[in-house]
Amino acid sequence: xxxxxxxxxxxxxxxxxxxxxxxxxxxxxxxxxxxxxxxxxxxxxxxxxxxxxxxxxxxxxxxxxxxxxxxxxxxxxxxxxxxxxxxxxxxxxxxxxxxxxxxxxxxxxxxxxxxxxxxxxxxxxxxxxxxxxxxxxxxxxxxxxxxxxxxxxxxxxxxxxxxxxxxxxxxxxxxxxxxxxxxxxxxxxxxxxxxxxxxxxxxxxxxxxxxxxxxxxxxxxxxxxxxxxxxxxxxxxxxxxxxxxxxxxxxxxxxxxxxxxxxxxxxxxxxxxxxxxxxxxxxxxxxxxxxxxxxxxxxxxxxxxxxxxxxxxxxxxxxxxxxxxxxxxxxxxxxxxxxxxxxxxxxxxxxxxxxxxxxxxxxxxxxxxxxxxxxxxxxxxxxxxxxxxxxxxxxxxxxxxxxxxxxxxxxxxxxxxxxxxxxxxxxxxxxxxxxxxxxxxxxxxxxxx
Amino acid sequence: xxxxxxxxxxxxxxxxxxxxxxxxxxxxxxxxxxxxxxxxxxxxxxxxxxxxxxxxxxxxxxxxxxxxxxxxxxxxxxxxxxxxxxxxxxxxxxxxxxxxxxxxxxxxxxxxxxxxxxxxxxxxxxxxxxxxxxxxxxxxxxxxxxxxxxxxxxxxxxxxxxxxxxxxxxxxxxxxxxxxxxxxxxxxxxxxxxxxxxxxxxxxxxxxxxxxxxxxxxxxxxxxxxxxxxxxxxxxxxxxxxxxxxxxxxxxxxxxxxxxxxxxxxxxxxxxxxxxxxxxxxxxxxxxxxxxxxxxxxxxxxxxxxxxxxxxxxxxxxxxxxxxxxxxxxxxxxxxxxxxxxxxxxxxxxxxxxxxxxxxxxxxxxxxxxxxxxxxxxxxxxxxxxxxxxxxxxxxxxxxxxxxxxxxxxxxxxxxxxxxxxxxxxxxxxxxxxxxxxxxxxxxxxxxx
Numbered sequence: 003x004x005x006x007x008x009x010x011x012x013x014x015x016x017x018x019x020x021x022x023x024x025x026x027x028x029x030x031x032x033x034x035x036x037x038x039x040x041x042x043x044x045x046x047x048x049x050x051x052x053x054x055x056x057x058x059x060x061x062x063x064x065x066x067x068x069x070x071x072x073x074x075x076x077x078x079x080x081x082x083x084x085x086x087x088x089x090x091x092x093x094x095x096x097x098x099x100x101x102x103x104x105x106x107x108x109x110x111x112x113x114x115x116x117x118x119x120x121x122x123x124x125x126x127x128x129x130x131x132x133x134x135x136x137x138x139x140x141x142x143x144x145x146x147x148x149x150x151x152x153x154x155x156x157x158x159x160x161x162x163x164x165x166x167x168x169x170x171x172x173x174x175x176x177x178x179x180x181x182x183x184x185x186x187x188x189x190x191x192x193x194x195x196x197x198x199x200x201x202x203x204x205x206x207x208x209x210x211x212x213x214x215x216x217x218x219x220x221x222x223x224x225x226x227x228x229x230x231x232x233x234x235x236x237x238x239x240x241x242x243x244x245x246x247x248x249x250x251x252x253x254x255x256x257x258x259x260x261x262x263x264x265x266x267x268x269x270x271x272x273x274x275x276x277x278x279x280x281x282x283x284x285x286x287x288x289x290x291x292x293x294x295x296x297x298x299x300x301x302x303x304x305x306x307x308x309x310x311x312x313x314x315x316x317x318x319x320x321x322x323x324x325x326x327x328x329x330x331x332x333x334x335x336x337x338x339x340x341x342x343x344x345x346x347x348x349x350x351x352x353x354x355x356x357x358x359x360x361x362x363x364x365x366x367x368x369x370x371x372x373x374x375x376x377x378x379x380x381x382x383x384x385x386x387x388x389x390x391x392x393x394x395x396x397x398x399x400x401x402x403x404x405x406x407x408x409x410x411x412x413x414x415x416x417x418x419x420x421x422x423x424x425x426x427x428x429x430x431x432x433x434x435x436x437x438x439x440x441x442x443x444x445x446x447x448x449x450x451x
Numbered sequence: 452x453x454x455x456x457x458x459x460x461x462x463x464x465x466x467x468x469x470x471x472x473x474x475x476x477x478x479x480x481x482x483x484x485x486x487x488x489x490x491x492x493x494x495x496x497x498x499x500x501x502x503x504x505x506x507x508x509x510x511x512x513x514x515x516x517x518x519x520x521x522x523x524x525x526x527x528x529x530x531x532x533x534x535x536x537x538x539x540x541x542x543x544x545x546x547x548x549x550x551x552x553x554x555x556x557x558x559x560x561x562x563x564x565x566x567x568x569x570x571x572x573x574x575x576x577x578x579x580x581x582x583x584x585x586x587x588x589x590x591x592x593x594x595x596x597x598x599x600x601x602x603x604x605x606x607x608x609x610x611x612x613x614x615x616x617x618x619x620x621x622x623x624x625x626x627x628x629x630x631x632x633x634x635x636x637x638x639x640x641x642x643x644x645x646x647x648x649x650x651x652x653x654x655x656x657x658x659x660x661x662x663x664x665x666x667x668x669x670x671x672x673x674x675x676x677x678x679x680x681x682x683x684x685x686x687x688x689x690x691x692x693x694x695x696x697x698x699x700x701x702x703x704x705x706x707x708x709x710x711x712x713x714x715x716x717x718x719x720x721x722x723x724x725x726x727x728x729x730x731x732x733x734x735x736x737x738x739x740x741x742x743x744x745x746x747x748x749x750x751x752x753x754x755x756x757x758x759x760x761x762x763x764x765x766x767x768x769x770x771x772x773x774x775x776x777x778x779x780x781x782x783x784x785x786x787x788x789x790x791x792x793x794x795x796x797x798x799x800x801x802x803x804x805x806x807x808x809x810x811x812x813x814x815x816x817x818x819x820x821x822x823x824x825x826x827x828x829x830x831x832x833x834x835x836x837x838x839x840x841x842x843x844x845x846x847x848x849x850x851x852x853x854x855x856x857x858x859x860x861x862x863x864x865x866x867x868x869x870x871x872x873x874x875x876x877x878x879x880x881x882x883x884x885x886x887x888x889x890x891x892x893x894x895x896x897x898x899x900x
Binding site: 014044046047050055056061062291301302303304306307322324325326327328329330331332333338340342368370371372400401402403404405406408409410412413415419422423424425426427428429430431432434435436438 | 463493495496499504505510511740750751752753755756771773774775776777778779780781782787789791817819820821849850851852853854855857858859861862864868871872873874875876877878879880881883884885887
């Protein structure tokens with residue numbers, strides 16, 4: 003029997019698993035099939051390449067295929083697409099530029115990632131209409147901006163990609179409009195954070211259209227306008243960033259179970275419904291540490307950690323992948339915007355909680371110390387148990403303070419326990435009561451009342 | 452029976468207690484006796500006043516005596532020194548500019564703070580030799596620097612005050628020498644952090660003398676040199692910052708028990724050995740959340756939190772004061788230096804642990820993102836239970852990440868649990884694996900090995 007560890011997809015989950023498995027068991031054969039040309043790249047860095055803050059697209063690559071092959075003894079094969087999985091035969095079918103072959107496996111990791119969703123818009127094939135999920139797309143956008151010098155851009159979707167690309171394109175001198183179908187931007191960050199972000203986007207000159215459905219794009223070969231229900235707006239460039247969908251088709255076709263979110267269902271070790279088959283990263287579910295339910299959180303740390311754990315497990319050291327608190331942070335021009343846990347009241351009630359919340363504003367440093375900024379903190383807890391459920395944090399500095407709440411959420415702390423944390427204070431770094439503590443004090447008072 | 456809440460000392464602990472008690476029970480009589488003229492001031496801000504970063508000494512005052520009297524209905528009496536406590540009679544003796552009277556109390560809070568320790572140096576009375584514990588001292592130092600324009604300053608002690616004053620005086624154009632008796636600066640922050648700080652102090656032009664005992668100061672009325680065992684060094688100004696001692700004499704003379712640290716012993720509600728008498732702040736002990744033992748941590752948050760809790764308790768809502776993790780952060784020129792929990796191996800062993808630790812360096816942002824700085828993280832855990840005991844963090848940005856470990860320490864998390872935290876990642880804010888997670892990964896590997 004072949005005990006080769008075969009990995010489908012050469013980014014965060016896949017390459018973390020490959021590296022860890024080889025480190026733990028140098029004799030294990032590890033093959034990675036990647037259908038594209040890039041492996042181990044930081045997709046999150048792409049907006050900063052377009053912005054011009056990162057000089058070279060290759061700077062986003064952590065480890066090259068050559069380094070994986072030569073230094074880590076991982077057999078990385080780019081331009082190889084896995085087109086079928088046979089869990090019975092323990093084998094995958096690989097297409098390498100038209101040539102097909104079967105590769106048997108002992109363990110298999112499906113790390114096929116996610117893809118940008120493109121709604122059925124008219125004119126999505128026009129020149130100048132992009133999504134941003136892959137490195138070649140980042141390259142194409144950057145080239146287009148450099149060559150065409152568009153005066154205006156339409157960004158469809160006010161999520162991570164939309165916010166980051168608004169900043170990137172503004173920095174390149176492009177006038178940006180954002181079109182968001184919902185009443186607010188940055189959906190997972192909650193209403194209070196969104197309000198602060200939206201004010202800031204407008205201050206930065208972004209033309210923000212909320213509750214605005216895009217119909218499509220028009221132009222003569224190349225985009226000239228974005229078309230709405232009631233008219234159209236000029237745009238010489240468009241980015242469609244309305245969300246991502248897990249690349250779960252390969253798994254589904256092999257009879258591997260998908261979960262309620264549509265991503266591949268996994269257990270606490272990242273195992274799928276088929277023996278010897280693991281899944282991790284943006285194509286797979288993870289367990290939400292607040293709700294205990296399967297969640298689809300296509301973020302880099304979740305992918306890296308799950309991949310690493312699966313690498314250990316395959317190498318003989320069973321290691322849980324760890325849950326997700328759906329912790330995230332995003333830069334929106336001069337703001338940091340962060341979230342963790344469950345913020346949305348409806349989501350909290352669905353998970354069986356009775357959520358109470360407060361939103362406070364507090365300084366990031368002592369009031370008298372130069373450079374203090376305002377931090378807006380929303381903190382959510384269950385009224386009955388007083389357990390901390392989640393938070394959002396927005397401000398010009400200090401948004402990483404979300405990590406304090408993320409840690410509290412993981413540890414299952416109550417609001418009173420959060421309030422009693424001994425956090426670091428000195429005038430240049432924090433007021434005596436850190437903004438997180440202030441939020442906990444106010445929420446504690448409210449829950450008691 | 453008089454149920455007046457009498458408070459001795461009008462700073463962090465005292466004024467927090469006064470405000471909270473009045474808010475919870477507006478009918479309660481609250482009297483604060485403060486022997487000086489200042490109340491509710493941020494002692495931690497004094498170095499920044501000397502530096503010139505804070506324009507006005509009064510900017511450091513959170514609430515003035517008038518505001519306490521008029522807006523919060525707290526009877527604040529400055530220039531009133533409590534010279535005796537009679538726990539039997541439930542009464543204090545007050546000296547108001549030579550005039551004495553007795554004030555009965557229902558509850559008493561002793562919040563007498565701490566004072567700068569001055570070793571028996573020769574020449575401490577020379578003009579130009581200062582300690583920095585009180586607002587009038589900050590004023591005196593600032594005035595001296597402005598009037599005398601000293602070219603050189605000797606700072607005795609490489610702790611918080613020494614480090615902050617080195618920065619402040621350097622910014623004022625004074626050449627600074629630090630004299631530290633021990634082999635390293637910033638003792639509570641551990642060896643690894645101290646090494647980084649010391650390199651930085653030297654880079655900033657500070658003349659650092661470690662393992663150097665000061666004998667005293669010489670000069671003709673005004674300081675001219677600092678005298679060592681083997682010679683002397685020119686200094687036109689000296690700051691003695693070798694540590695603080697709790698002002699526990701008033702309590703001790705009243706028969707109130709002191710703890711093993713020499714500060715006033717308290718229980719989890721801040722109660723002393725005498726019925727109705729509380730103590731909080733720099734004069735009192737707090738329970739260390741790692742060791743479970745009494746600790747003397749004269750820091751602002753501990754004082755504020757204990758005062759606030761005692762205010763609630765006195766007003767009829769018994770509230771624990773919360774423990775201390777001895778979390779601290781200090782600015783040393785361009786560095787943030789932070790610590791939490793138990794770092795020192797000997798202290799860990801004394802508390803019954805078998806400490807293992809690692810020190811790692813990691814970037815504060817993605818490696819390709821502009822402005823990334825190096826963070827040095829030392830993480831300590833118990834080998835057997837893998838419980839996280841403490842950490843230090845040093846760097847040009849991101850030292851507040853110590854709060855993640857402080858939260859983990861409070862929650863009793865293991866290294867594996869710390870490593871599995873879902874912390875916030877985006878290229879401008881963190882690498883995928885936050886430096887704290889990287890430290891936990893490396894320590895986890897070491898403890899397993």
